[in-house]
Each structure stands twice: as C-alpha cells, then as structure tokens.
Amino acid sequence: MDLRFTEQQEILKKSAKDFLTKECPKAKVRELEKDAKGYDPALWQKMGELGWLGFNIPEDYEGMGYSFEDLTMHIEEVGKNILPGPYISTVVNTFAVVAEGSDEQKKEILPKVSNGNCILTLAWLEENGLYDASGITLKATHKGNDYHLNGTKVFVDSAHVADTMIVVARTKDGTGDDGITLFLVDAKSAGIKTEVIPTIALDHLCEVTFKDVAVPAKNVLGKVDKGWPIVQMLIRKGSILKSAESLGGLQAVVDMTVAYSKERVQYDRPIGAFQALQHKMSDMWINMGTSKYLLYEAAWLESEGMPSAKEASMTKAYINEAYKLVTALGVKLHGGIGTSSDHDVPLYYRRAKAADTVYGSTDYHRELVAQQIGMK
Amino acid sequence: MDFRLTEEQLERRKEFYKVCEELDKKKPKSYIGFESQFHDEEGWNFHRLCAREFAKRGWLALGWPKEYGGSGTMMDKVMLAEARGYYDLPGIDIFGVAMLAPTLLAAASEEIKREFLPKIASAEIMFCELWSEPNAGSDLAALTSSAIRKGDEFIVNGQKTWNTGAHFADWAFGVYKSDPNAKKHHNLTFMLCDMKSKGITVKGIPYMDGAHVYNEVYLDDVHMPAKYIIGQENEGWAVVNVLAGFERSNIDMVMGLVKALEEIVKFCNTNKRNGRLLSQDALIRNKLADFASSIEAVRTLAYRVADQQNRNEMGLMDAAAVKIFASELLEKFGQLSTDILGPYGQVKQSKFAKLGGIAEYNYQACFVPIVSMGTNEIQRNIIAWYGLGLPRMK
Numbered sequence: 001m002d003l004r005f006t007e008q009q010e011i012l013k014k015s016a017k018d019f020l021t022k023e024c025p026k027a028k029v030r031e032l033e034k035d036a037k038g039y040d041p042a043l044w045q046k047m048g049e050l051g052w053l054g055f056n057i058p059e060d061y062e063g064m065g066y067s068f069e070d071l072t073m074h075i076e077e078v079g080k081n082i083l084p085g086p087y088i089s090t091v092v093n094t095f096a097v098v099a100e101g102s103d104e105q106k107k108e109i110l111p112k113v114s115n116g117n118c119i120l121t122l123a124w125l126e127e128n129g130l131y132d133a134s135g136i137t138l139k140a141t142h143k144g145n146d147y148h149l150n151g152t153k154v155f156v157d158s159a160h161v162a163d164t165m166i167v168v169a170r171t172k173d174g175t176g177d178d179g180i181t182l183f184l185v186d187a188k189s190a191g192i193k194t195e196v197i198p199t200i201a202l203d204h205l206c207e208v209t210f211k212d213v214a215v216p217a218k219n220v221l222g223k224v225d226k227g228w229p230i231v232q233m234l235i236r237k238g239s240i241l242k243s244a245e246s247l248g249g250l251q252a253v254v255d256m257t258v259a260y261s262k263e264r265v266q267y268d269r270p271i272g273a274f275q276a277l278q279h280k281m282s283d284m285w286i287n288m289g290t291s292k293y294l295l296y297e298a299a300w301l302e303s304e305g306m307p308s309a310k311e312a313s314m315t316k317a318y319i320n321e322a323y324k325l326v327t328a329l330g331v332k333l334h335g336g337i338g339t340s341s342d343h344d345v346p347l348y349y350r351r352a353k354a355a356d357t358v359y360g361s362t363d364y365h366r367e368l369v370a371q372q373i374g375m376k
Numbered sequence: 377m378d379f380r381l382t383e384e385q386l387e388r389r390k391e392f393y394k395v396c397e398e399l400d401k402k403k404p405k406s407y408i409g410f411e412s413q414f415h416d417e418e419g420w421n422f423h424r425l426c427a428r429e430f431a432k433r434g435w436l437a438l439g440w441p442k443e444y445g446g447s448g449t450m451m452d453k454v455m456l457a458e459a460r461g462y463y464d465l466p467g468i469d470i471f472g473v474a475m476l477a478p479t480l481l482a483a484a485s486e487e488i489k490r491e492f493l494p495k496i497a498s499a500e501i502m503f504c505e506l507w508s509e510p511n512a513g514s515d516l517a518a519l520t521s522s523a524i525r526k527g528d529e530f531i532v533n534g535q536k537t538w539n540t541g542a543h544f545a546d547w548a549f550g551v552y553k554s555d556p557n558a559k560k561h562h563n564l565t566f567m568l569c570d571m572k573s574k575g576i577t578v579k580g581i582p583y584m585d586g587a588h589v590y591n592e593v594y595l596d597d598v599h600m601p602a603k604y605i606i607g608q609e610n611e612g613w614a615v616v617n618v619l620a621g622f623e624r625s626n627i628d629m630v631m632g633l634v635k636a637l638e639e640i641v642k643f644c645n646t647n648k649r650n651g652r653l654l655s656q657d658a659l660i661r662n663k664l665a666d667f668a669s670s671i672e673a674v675r676t677l678a679y680r681v682a683d684q685q686n687r688n689e690m691g692l693m694d695a696a697a698v699k700i701f702a703s704e705l706l707e708k709f710g711q712l713s714t715d716i717l718g719p720y721g722q723v724k725q726s727k728f729a730k731l732g733g734i735a736e737y738n739y740q741a742c743f744v745p746i747v748s749m750g751t752n753e754i755q756r757n758i759i760a761w762y763g764l765g766l767p768r769m770k
Binding site: 069 | 378641753
C-alpha cells in the first residue's frame with residue numbers, strides 16, 4: 001500500500017495547474033458562460049497539442065495512453081481551476097470508442113479527438129429524466145443500409161458545437177436493458193436540431209431533436225441491441241472523473257474560504273479567529289478529506305481493471321453531496337460578497353449542482369449502491 | 377497510488393481475522409458492544425482472555441522495536457485493529473497498549489521501559505488514565521491535583537474523573553501539579569502508579585444507559601514513587617503532548633461500522649413490514665446506501681492515516697477527521713438503526729429485542745468516542761489551528 005501520488009502524477013498536476021492558471025483565468029470562465037459556443041476553440045487546440053484530449057487514447061491512435069488513475073488526478077486539477085466546455089464529456093466518451101469501436105471507427109474518430117479536431121458528445125438523457133435503461137425511448141429504425149433516428153434528447157453537452165454524437169437509441173420495443181443500440185452520428189446531419197438550455201452552470205447543455213436522421217448501419221458502436229452495458233461503462237468511468245472534477249472544485253473553495261477568513265477583519269480580528277467559523281471550515285476540510293481517498297480508491301480499481309462499480313457509485317453519491325455542502329458553506333462564510341456573481345465562490349457553488357446531475361444523481365447512485373451492498 | 381496489500385500482508389490479515397473469529401465465538405452473551413469489557417466481571421474476563429490470546433502471538437507489541445519484544449510492522453497493527461473492530465472484540469488495552477506503550481518507547485527511561493513494556497506486551501497488567509478533573513476537561517492544563525515531592529516519593533492529593541475502566545485497572549498513568557509556583561506547562565509531572573496504592577478510592581459514574589464504564593478517582597495522600605516519573609519532573613506537559621501526538625487510524629471503529637451495516641442489511645433482507653421486506657423500502661435503501669458510502673469514505677481515509685503512520689509521517693488532520701467522522705457516523709447509525717426497527721428500536725438487549733439490542737445500545741454508547749480522546753470539538757480546533765493555520769484561541 002502506498003497512498004501517495006506518483007512522481008508522474010505530481011508532474012501532471014503541476015502542468016495542468018500552470019496551464020490553466022495562465023490560459024483560463026476566472027475572467028475567461030465568466031466570458032465563456034455568456035459565449036454562444038461556450039468553449040474557446042483556440043484553447044481547445046492548445047489542449048489538443050498538449051495531449052489533454054488524447055490523455056487516455058492509446059498511442060496507436062495518436063493519444064497519450066496514460067492510465068485511468070493518472071487521468072483522474074489530472075481532472076482533479078482541472079476542476080480546481082474550472083474549465084468551461086465539453087472537455088470531460090469528450091474524454092469520457094472516447095472510452096466507448098476505444099472499448100467498442102471497430103478498427104475503422106477508431107481510426108476515424110480517435111486521432112481527430114486527440115488532436116483537438118473533434119468534440120465528441122453523448123446524447124443519452126431524455127425528457128423523462130431517467131438515468132436507467134427504461135429512460136431510453138428515442139427510436140432507431142432499420143431502413144436499408146441506414147437507421148433512422150426519431151426522438152428528443154436533453155442535457156446533451158455542447159451538442160450545438162459538437163462534431164460527433166454518440167446517440168443512445170432503442171432498436172427493439174420494450175423498456176429493458178436489451179434493445180438499446182449506440183450510434184456514432186455526425187452532429188451536422190440533416191434532421192438534427194439543437195437548442196441550448198439555460199442551466200445553472202451556464203454550461204451549454206442542449207436539447208437535441210432528431211427527425212428522420214439517417215445514420216449508416218456501419219456507424220453502430222458495438223453490437224446492435226447490446227448498447228446499454230457501454231452506457232453503464234460510461235456512467236461508471238464518468239462518475240469517477242466527474243467526481244474528480246468536483247473534488248478539485250471543492251478543494252479550491254476550501255482554500256479560498258480559509259484564505260479569506262485570515263484576511264477579513266471584523267471586531268479587530270480576522271474572522272478566521274472565531275470558533276463558529278473555524279469549526280465550519282474544519283467540517284469543510286473533513287468533507288474534502290473523506291472525499292479524496294474514496295475517489296482515489298475508485299480510480300485505482302478502475303485503472304487496475306478490477307470491479308469498481310460499487311466504489312464508483314459510492315464516490316459519485318458522496319462527492320455530489322460533499323461538493324454542494326462545502327460550496328454552500330463557502331458562500332456563507334464569505335458573507336455578502338460570497339453571493340455576488342463577481343465573486344469566484346458562486347462559480348463553484350453553481351457547478352456543484354450541475355455536477356450532481358451528470359452521470360447519475362445522488363439518489364440514482366445510492367440505488368446502485370443499495371444493490372451492491374446486497375439489499376434484496 | 378496503490379491500495380493493494382502484499383501477499384504477505386494478506387496472509388497476515390487472514391490470520392488476524394481467523395483468531396478474532398474464533399474469539400468472537402467465546403464472547404459472553406452480555407457483551408453487547410464496544411466498551412462492554414468495563415460493564416462487569418464477565419466482560420472484563422473476556423477482555424483479559426482476548427488480550428492473553430493476542431499476547432501469546434506477540435500481537436500486543438506489534439510495531440515495537442525488537443529489543444523490547446516487538447514484532448511485526450505498523451501495518452500489522454492496523455490489520456489487527458481492523459479484524460478486532462469487525463468482530464467488536466476487546467483485548468487491546470487502549471490505555472496500556474495503544475497509548476502508554478508508544479509513549480514509553482518515545483519518552484521513558486530505559487529502566488521504566490524494561491519494567492513495564494514486557495508486562496504490557498504479556499497482558500499481565502492493564503492500565504487506566506488519571507487525566508481529566510472536575511474543572512479540567514478539554515483544558516487539561518488547568519488541573520489542580522497536587523503532587524508534593526518528599527524524598528523518593530510524591531504525596532498526591534486531588535480528584536480525577538471520567539476514568540474509563542479504573543474499577544478494573546491494575547495500574548494508572550496520570551498527570552499532577554507538582555510545582556504550584558512554576559509557569560503553566562512547566563508545572564506538571566507525568567507518573568505511573570499502582571491502583572492498589574493506599575489512598576486511592578474508585579467510584580463509578582453511571583453512563584446514561586446505567587452501565588459502569590466511567591469512574592471518579594479520589595486521591596488522598598497517595599504515595600507515588602518518584603522512579604515512576606515519565607520524562608522529567610515538572611515537564612509532564614511535554615509527555616502529555618507526546619501521548620496525544622500518536623495518531624490513531626481508528627480503523628477498529630470504522631470496521632465496527634462495516635459490520636453494523638452488514639447486520640442491518642441482513643435484518644432488512646429478512647424482515648417484513650406491512651407484507652413487504654424492509655430492504656424494498658426506497659427510503660431505507662437510500663439511507664443505508666448513503667451510510668455505506670460514508671463508511672467507505674472514512675475507511676479509505678483511515679487507511680491513508682495508517683499508510684502515513686507506516687512511513688512515520690504525521691497525519692494529524694487526517695487522523696482528527698477520521699475520529700470526528702467515524703464517531704459521528706456511529707451516532708447517526710444509532711439513530712438510523714433504531715428508526716428502522718420501529719417501536720423495537722427502544723428495546724434493550726433481552727428476549728424482546730431485535731438485532732440483539734445493539735441499536736438501542738449504540739444510540740447511547742455513541743457519545744463515548746465522540747466526547748473522549750479529545751472531544752470532537754477539540755478535534756475540530758486541531759484541524760482549524762494546526763491544519764488550516766487559523767488563529768489559535770488564547
């Protein structure tokens with residue numbers, strides 16, 4: 001047992017921090033919230049050059065081939081800074097292509113993603129708001145060499161600027177796990193309409209309607225009717241990586257709050273000298289401490305190819321709540337200024353709510369945990 | 377990062393679990409949960425039985441230097457605590473083995489080490505702590521019990537309180553004011569004494585459930601030999617800090633929670649209410665899953681503390697966080713499990729009880745880890761002051 005970061009992880013963390021401090025200050029974060037695209041194409045290009053977009057893509061496909069654990073540590077650092085745009089979703093979605101894509105699909109998509117030339121998004125959730133297979137109703141009908149897609153997806157990350165969508169569709173009647181198929185769809189295909197949904201983090205999640213969208217049968221990702229396990233894999237890996245981002249944000253807010261409480265003077269002393277505030281900050285820190293190794297354990301299991309579903313769900317359920325709690329305390333401990341959109345803490349507070357909806361809510365993951373701990 | 381135990385460690389762990397599983401079968405019925413070794417003779421005899429079984433295998437001296445009879449590694453110590461916690465077994469004298477022995481190794485004279493370490497390692501003597509006083513709890517330095525030196529002895533007078541297990545202990549370590557004129561933190565002496573000494577009176581303080589765990593200890597002209605001073609005369613505060621500085625991973629408390637969760641899941645899987653298994657109640661599923669996630673979070677952090685201990689690194693904040701979080705999780709569990717049992721949540725260990733009465737027991741016993749070993753509020757100060765660098769209270 002050795003629960004320290006490896007030397008390589010320390011380097012990865014430092015380089016992520018240095019890059020984002022320079023390239024993505026909070027002024028840019030605010031600017032991108034209001035920007036029509038919601039991400040900075042020039043910054044995206046630089047990330048591609050640095051290898052960030054091919055972090056987990058095998059070297060054979062022009063990626064960096066780092067381990068899942070390294071990726072987790074890297075994303076944690078990204079979360080500290082905040083990086084607007086479909087970075088995490090693109091990275092997570094590549095796992096589906098790496099694991100299930102045909103040679104042709106891999107050659108077509110992975111180098112493009114890695115080099116910063118493809119935003120890869122996942123069209124999964126629907127208006128019923130369900131995270132499990134029964135929520136999938138978008139129909140894909142086989143016609144000749146094509147499938148025709150009809151239906152509506154919501155909360156699709158940056159669909160309006162995406163190049164390729166992985167669309168989760170139903171190819172067989174029913175509501176179960178069986179009969180779900182994944183398609184690689186050109187986001188500019190005829191019949192696709194996207195509209196940005198105004199969300200709490202202003203993070204450009206879209207409604208996407210599909211009207212008779214023709215997709216060549218060769219664009220099926222994985223096996224027909226057997227796509228749900230791929231979604232489950234994305235939920236598992238995505239839960240860990242989204243939690244890493246959240247943990248980074250959580251740490252940033254702890255640091256900001258502690259620093260502010262040492263500077264802000266009231267009643268002739270820094271407010272951090274008051275025990276009422278000290279104990280709240282201790283609780284923030286405890287939330288951080290307990291989140292960390294839960295996440296690292298899940299990341300390590302996933303990285304080693306060991307069963308990690310239970311730990312991934314525990315991590316997502318736990319950090320969802322910890323992030324909201326800690327950022328709310330961060331707002332309150334800053335007093336009036338903490339409630340202003342000019343202040344950085346609310347940037348994280350809003351993102352804590354947004355993060356909890358991605359890759360499964362707290363209650364969704366608790367249900368998975370209940371199954372995993374043997375509840376009948 | 378690597379959470380894996382080595383093959384050798386896994387083998388060792390198996391051995392710890394095997395011995396603990398066997399001892400669990402010998403547990404008297406009255407031994408309901410942690411701290412039960414102090415409740416009565418039966419509990420105390422079981423504690424001594426477990427301690428002797430551990431001692432036989434050298435497990436009370438894990439991680440000690442070989443020259444004092446030590447064997448194994450710090451990680452072995454952690455794994456034994458894990459197994460013991462899972463089966464909710466006593467057998468480790470928290471005052472002698474867990475607190476005093478490492479303090480002696482760090483701060484005592486060679487003579488003292490040679491006299492006491494073997495007796496601790498062999499489970500021959502059990503210790504208690506004469507520490508808090510009626511007006512000196514968290515603010516220990518405010519204590520007033522006096523120790524006046526007369527030649528080779530100290531004459532000690534005063535009252536100590538919250539002395540867990542003092543009614544069974546053979547020896548005590550304590551701290552007394554030995555120089556009324558010296559400055560704070562340079563006026564205390566840390567000494568060992570035989571609990572059979574003349575002038576010591578032990579009086580029980582009933583816990584809220586009526587159990588005998590705590591005591592008051594009255595000291596009337598007790599003669600304590602000066603050769604049992606630890607560290608320097610009048611510099612006992614430094615020894616207090618050495619003792620308080622040994623972080624505990626508290627993995628035993630965490631594993632107690634792991635077992636408690638398993639038991640309640642089993643209960644929910646086999647008991648129906650209103651024609652439906654309790655395990656199929658969405659609210660119960662949600663709450664137990666939340667509880668399971670919190671346990672895993674603190675379990676991994678406890679391993680972080682253990683990993684640091686194993687490398688002789690300080691993990692003050694992590695250890696404080698585990699202590700706070702695990703004990704408050706036990707409090708929550710006391711509430712949750714009594715709720716799940718419905719009206720049976722209030723029933724004491726008896727033929728009427730469900731889950732052997734452990735829910736009712738934990739609902740009350742949970743405050744022992746919360747207020748002892750530095751209350752959770754003191755632990756929060758530790759995180760705030762030493763970890764976050766916030767200004768210290770004067």
